[in-house]
Amino acid sequence: MSSVGSHQEQLSQSDPSPSPNSCSSFELIDMDAASLYEPVSPHWFYCKIIDSKETWIPFNSEDSQQLEEAYGSGKDCNGRVVPTDGGRYDVHLGERMRYAVYWDELATEVRRCTWFYKGDKDNKYVPYTESFSQVLEETYMLAVTLDEWKKKLESPNREIIILHNPKLMVHYQPAPGADEWGPTPTEQGRPRTVKRGLENISVDIHCGEPLQIDHLVFIVHGIGPACDLRFRSIVQCVNDFRSVSLSLLQTHFKKAQENQQIGRVEFLPVNWHSPLHSTGVDVDLQRITLPSINRLRHFTNDTILDVFFYNSPTYCQTIVDTVASEMNRIYTLFLHRNPDFKGGVSIAGHSLGSLILFDILTNQKDSLGDNDTEKASLNIDMAQGDTPTLEEALKKLQLSEFCSVFEKEQVDKAALALCTDTDLQEMGIPLGPRKKILNYFRPTKTPTGINRPSPQSASGTSMSNAPKTSESGNDGFLDVGIGQGSVKYPRLIYKPEIFFAFGSPIGMFLTVRGLRRIDPNYRFPTCNGFFNIYHPFDPVAYRIEPMVVPEVEFEPMLIPHHKGRKRMHLELREGLSRMSMDLRNNLLGSLKMAWKSFTRAPYPALQAAETVGDAEAEPESRAEKPSDVNTEETPVPVNEVPSINVGMLNGGQRIDYVLQEKPIESFNEYLFALQSHLCY
DSSP, rough: OOHHHHHHHHHHSOOOOOOOOSSOHHHHHHHHHTTTOOOOOOEEEEEETTTTTTEEEEEEEHHHHHHHHHHSSSSTTOOEEEEGGGTTTTTTTTTTEEEESOOOOOOOEEEEEEEEESSSSSSOEEEEEEEEHHHHHHHHHHHHHHHHEEEEEETTOOEEEEEEEEEEEEEOOTTTTTOOOOOOOSSOOEEEEEEGGGGOOOOOOOOOSSOOOEEEEEEEEOSSOOSSOOOOOHHHHHHHHHHHHHHHHHHSHHHHHHHHHHOOEEEEOOOOOHHHHHHSHHHHHHHHHHHHSSSHHHHHIIHHHHHHHHHSSHHHHHHHHHHHHHHHHHHHHHHHHHHTTTOOOEEETTHHHHHHHHHHHHOOTTOOOOHHHHHHOSSOOOSSSSSOOHHHHHTTTGGGHHHHHHHTTTOOHHHHHHOOHHHHHHHTHHHHHHHHHHHHHHGGOTTTTTTOOOOTTTTTTTOOOOOOOOSOHHHHHHHHSSSOOOOOOOOOSSSOOOEEEEOOHHHHHHHHTOOEETTTTTOOSSSOOEEEETTTTOOOOOHHHHHHHHHOOOOOOOOOOOSSSOOHHHHHHHHHHHHHHHHHHHHHHHHHHHHHHHHOOOHHHHHHTTTTHHHHHHHHHHHHHHHHHHHHHHHHHHHHHGGOOOOOTTTTSSEEEEEOOOOOGTTTTTTTHHHHHHOO
16 A cells, blocks of 8 residues: 555656646647648749630749748738839739739739649649638648548639548539539539649749849841741740740859859840731721631731831831830830849841841931941041031032032021932032032931942942932932831930841842942941841841852851750761762772873883882872862861951851751751741
8 A cells, every 4th residue: 555655646746736837738739739730831823824724823933932021021012012023024912913014915813822723624733712722721720730631611613622631632613503502512523633832733933033134135026916836926935035045044154153143134025016006907908808718818917918018108107116116115114123234235136027127227326426337438428526517518529619509598518418409400500510419418318338229220230339329309218228218217215236137038128129239338327236147948038148248159157056066967968968079089089090091101111110119109199189189178168258258237247147957847948938937
């Protein structure tokens, strides 16, 4: 008994009565159960309509973290705006909406997602609404804490969710015939998987973009609303262009990017098709369009007619105004949102878009006093700032005797530049002085260095290096030079560093307009670089360099593969051509030696024995000599190409660059002609 009593005494001493600072046994059990529960980590998604179907896409990790920090900051979310996607979109937290910054796009819904279920026709997971996700999370927490499962919930859409255990949660859709008066649906149909948290679903979360922007590029589309074979818009294609640029930064400049030595390049689209077709022209076209082959006619009106619109003075003015104003507007907005931006700006155009940019660039004026373009012309020797007076100009032309005539008519330099040949003739100025005056003053309004044939020489005569002026009174046509005649080209508020033309018909349009040659000294007034990039099978692309150097034939520059070499089929093709050339040269050398041996004069018998060694050595040297000469001659064109002077349009560098076609494209170039124009 004493032992039992002592044991009870020890138990009483080891288990004292609970104090206010201690926990009871059931509280300890609840704490152990609650320790199994961990709050779910949310991730932010946005909805996007793809092929007429809602698709939920996750924000990158950095954007989602910024949204979560703004959400959990304790401040009122109404009016709170968070920039995402490199600053191209703004998320309004209070509205849970995502808006595009630089272009017009429908606003999309944004969600703070924690619970997901598998979709209907694909394996992609769809997030629940935020309110119902909170209900699911509270039910899950109770189930884990109390270890009571088989929880059943009904969503606002009368869908049933059953939580069997932490690893098995299913989602049932309501029966097709069930309504609000019918029985509550339970386990009907095929169940869908329910997942909690982003880590339990398979989804690609991209890293954020570098904050530093080193360069800005505007991309102008060509004809039609679609920009590739998948009929995607310019915004979607530019997004892919930007993604490729970011992936190349990771593969080719990873170390420099990690050390923050370089940033990224921002690509922004410029859309002119929608403003053009919102002018009411589509209604007029539909009124006169035939009802047959409806889809083909609609495609023609919406796409191909853009070329004719640009050749129309009325709609050409609309197009160039839209492109220039959009680039100026986006540039101003970009600087406002990125005040620390110190990089350069470039422009790129595809197909007709490159021609639009070319016409805009050739009609720019350098307001900062850079007179390189004017100095390049043989006919203009006056700068933008210190221009000679009318008397000095006439004295330079040795026409001082006509100063009194212009003073009598109250004609100054500005008025004289607007005078036509007929006006000068009415003033009594003879033909010779008239030509001198028109040739001296008129080029100040014409892009210098580009030759246009006069109406008398339009049949095919050779052109000189100086710009031509017409004797007719159609002044508006020649004032613009290489652009549309009655179009007033707007001015850009920045100076582009490089102009990229993809699949460009610039060369063809210049030729059709009557421009046969570009002066090697000509350059854009405000842009220093120009690259004409095209696919070898592109039916719309044309070269530029033959218009600068028409007397020399040479191949365009081949753009290297991003892995640093030529494609295998191109190397094989060049190897076979080299091998055939070597075989041909060796065969010709052997035939020459054989013919010389047959036609050689007979030698005496004594001399034949002495010259056996020489006769055997001579064919070898002769056989090697032609091959050595030919092997040195074959790479000569390759060595001569960089030394060709292609003018100053690209600062003295090459202009035409050709892409490498894919191996499958080389089998039949006609099959891939359309695709090659939309591959850029």
